[in-house]
Amino acid sequence: MVAQKVRTRFAPSPTGYLHVGGLRTALYNYLFAKKMGGDFIIRIEDTDQSRKVEDAQKNLIKTLEWAGIIADESPEHGGNFGPYVQSERLDIYDKYCKLLLEDHHAYYCFATHEELDENRQLQIKQGLQPKYNRKWLPEEMGGSIPPSVIQKKLDEGEPYVIRMKVPDYISVWFEDIIRGPVEFDSATIDDQVLMKSDGFPTYHFASVIDDHLMGFTHIIRGEEWLSSMPKHLLLYEFFGWEAPKVAHLPLLLNPDRSKLSKRQGDVAVEDYVRKGYSAEAIINFVAMLGWNEGEGSEQEVYSMTQLIDKFSLERVGKAGAVFNVDKLNWLEKQYIKNRPTEKLVAVIKPILLAELEKREPLMPLEMITSETYLEKVIELMRERVGFEHEFVTFSSYFFFEPEAYDEESVKKRWATDTNDLLRDFASILGSLVEFSAENIEAHLKEFVAPKGMKAAVLIHPLRIVASGVSFGPSLYHLLEVLGKETVLRRIQVGLEKISSSV
RNA sequence: GGCCCCAUCGACUAGUGGUUAGGUCAUCACCCUUUCAAGGUGGUAGCACGGGUUCGAAUCCCGUUGGGGUCACCA
Numbered sequence: 103m104v105a106q107k108v109r110t111r112f113a114p115s116p117t118g119y120l121h122v123g124g125l126r127t128a129l130y131n132y133l134f135a136k137k138m139g140g141d142f143i144i145r146i147e148d149t150d151q152s153r154k155v156e157d158a159q160k161n162l163i164k165t166l167e168w169a170g171i172i173a174d175e176s177p178e179h180g181g182n183f184g185p186y187v188q189s190e191r192l193d194i195y196d197k198y199c200k201l202l203l204e205d206h207h208a209y210y211c212f213a214t215h216e217e218l219d220e221n222r223q224l225q226i227k228q229g230l231q232p233k234y235n236r237k238w239l240p241e242e243m244g245g246s247i248p249p250s251v252i253q254k255k256l257d258e259g260e261p262y263v264i265r266m267k268v269p270d271y272i273s274v275w276f277e278d279i280i281r282g283p284v285e286f287d288s289a290t291i292d293d294q295v296l297m298k299s300d301g302f303p304t305y306h307f308a309s310v311i312d313d314h315l316m317g318f319t320h321i322i323r324g325e326e327w328l329s330s331m332p333k334h335l336l337l338y339e340f341f342g343w344e345a346p347k348v349a350h351l352p353l354l355l356n357p358d359r360s361k362l363s364k365r366q367g368d369v370a371v372e373d374y375v376r377k378g379y380s381a382e383a384i385i386n387f388v389a390m391l392g393w394n395e396g397e398g399s400e401q402e403v404y405s406m407t408q409l410i411d412k413f414s415l416e417r418v419g420k421a422g423a424v425f426n427v428d429k430l431n432w433l434e435k436q437y438i439k440n441r442p443t444e445k446l447v448a449v450i451k452p453i454l455l456a457e458l459e460k461r462e463p464l465m466p467l468e469m470i471t472s473e474t475y476l477e478k479v480i481e482l483m484r485e486r487v488g489f490e491h492e493f494v495t496f497s498s499y500f501f502f503e504p505e506a507y508d509e510e511s512v513k514k515r516w517a518t519d520t521n522d523l524l525r526d527f528a529s530i531l532g533s534l535v536e537f538s539a540e541n542i543e544a545h546l547k548e549f550v551a552p553k554g555m556k557a558a559v560l561i562h563p564l565r566i567v568a569s570g571v572s573f574g575p576s577l578y579h580l581l582e583v584l585g586k587e588t589v590l591r592r593i594q595v596g597l598e599k600i601s602s603s604v
Numbered sequence: 605g606g607c608c609c610c611a612u613c614g615a616c617u618a619g620u621g622g623u624u625a626g627g628u629c630a631u632c633a634c635c636c637u638u639u640c641a642a643g644g645u646g647g648u649a650g651c652a653c654g655g656g657u658u659c660g661a662a663u664c665c666c667g668u669u670g671g672g673g674u675c676a677c678c679a
Contacts, residue, residue, distance in 0.1 A: 117679075284609080327674090400626085422673095433629090573641080577639080
């Protein structure tokens with residue numbers, strides 16, 4: 103037998119942003135499909151019209167693509183199994199629902215919301231599991247409603263839903279790729295609504311039909327679906343279809359181990375994008391939340407290609423994983439450290455240009471926006487920033503004059519003779535022909551030595567007047583990159599501002 | 605509450621009967637150093653508990669506890 107081509111799907115509902123948990127589900131589906139040489143498909147589950155959000159579909163797909171998860175078939179790019187939006191497949195669900203009705207696997211239910219609620223309350227009060235009481239189960243299916251009554255209601259145009267009839271006294275068993283065998287008693291399964299009164303199918307019904315029709319070989323989804331698996335299995339059985347293999351992923355957790363939610367931090371991928379995390383770091387991070395290569399591997403940094411190469415569902419863990427931002431931050435730094443300079447230049451330049459819309463530099467515009475200048479800034483800063491945008495925001499003194507001087511540092515580093523020293527050394531700097539780090543260092547040491555002072559007495563004040571802050575790259579290199587003109591100006595300005603405040 | 609799933613350092617995890625229980629993040633100390641990073645070295649820290657099975661259990665079985673999910677005309 104020729105193995106069929108693997109097909110997996112990510113099936114979000116267009117109700118808003120892409121959740122990081124959703125990103126991981128999509129990623130695992132994608133990795134598995136690509137690893138197996140198969141296809142990854144995006145399907146939109148918009149059967150709840152009331153929760154539909156404008157543009158959500160577009161944003162979902164856009165965000166996935168930003169992350170590097172490109173679908174082989176999707177509502178945006180088409181494919182041979184469309185339409186890929188469930189609201190465009192209504193006639194299909196109708197057709198299959200009729201089949202179920204004919205085969206007595208489903209029945210009309212005219213119960214009102216009030217009735218259902220009442221019933222539920224009663225059952226809860228009695229300590230029972232809330233379940234539909236099958237009041238509308240027709241005679242021919244073992245219930246008490248004669249066909250004529252149903253027909254009459256139908257003729258009168260009474261609103262109704264269609265429910266599946268869960269067989270009594272059976273047990274539903276399946277093998278989860280991640281969890282192994284799982285078993286349910288049919289007594290615990292409700293007669294799930296298949297078609298809602300607005301004519302739309304429920305998730306359970308639509309996804310089973312689509313998963314079959316679209317030819318998916320593997321269903322990889324969150325653990326929250328595990329308990330509805332038996333319903334889906336029953337539907338496959340009703341239709342006589344072979345069920346796809348399933349894998350239920352462990353959930354992503356808050357630091358307090360509850361299900362990952364807002365309130366305790368950001369859950370939208372877009373939030374992390376906005377903060378400046380890169381696709382590589384987020385994908386890498388999310389991939390490791392629940393999966394690892396095993397076999398003694400100690401690799402932490404994986405590219406998408408490597409992930410595809412190494413991924414396997416068998417190595418996905420069973421327990422929920424806490425979304426720990428510390429490690430994400432560390433990964434982001436790893437990527438910045440190793441990203442090619444020209445790539446960083448390309449990213450930083452637009453950020454700088456945007457900043458230049460808001461702030462006026464004193465340094466020559468051509469200079470600070472030039473590639474060679476940006477390359478130097480990157481060289482000095484790449485091991486000191488946590489995000490790409492920090493090349494501009496965290497070390498803005500490479501582009502703009504310091505607006506203030508860190509008070510505590512001034513207090514700590516300024517002695518009575520500091521201003522004089524600074525002034526004297528400025529004139530030495532002014533006379534330098536070669537304004538290089540080595541040369542600056544040599545002259546500074548020469549200047550300080552005969553006075554019996556340590557270089558630090560000048561180094562720290564110089565850094566503060568040059569940058570406004572007490573931390574940063576090597577002072578000598580900082581000065582070199584800034585250039586003589588800027589350095590002299592900043593010393594001058596710094597002396598004025600600081601002496602007036604000290 | 606019923607049903608289902610899960611359980612190794614604070615976090616992510618390696619580990620599938622015999623290991624000084626390993627790695628990474630975080631944390632602490634030291635080194636490097638003009639600062640901040642980066643880097644280096646070292647440290648603190650874990651098998652939830654109780655029973656079995658076995659010569660021997662983190663590993664297998666049962667129970668307890670704890671956590672989570674789910675019980676909608678939402679997905």
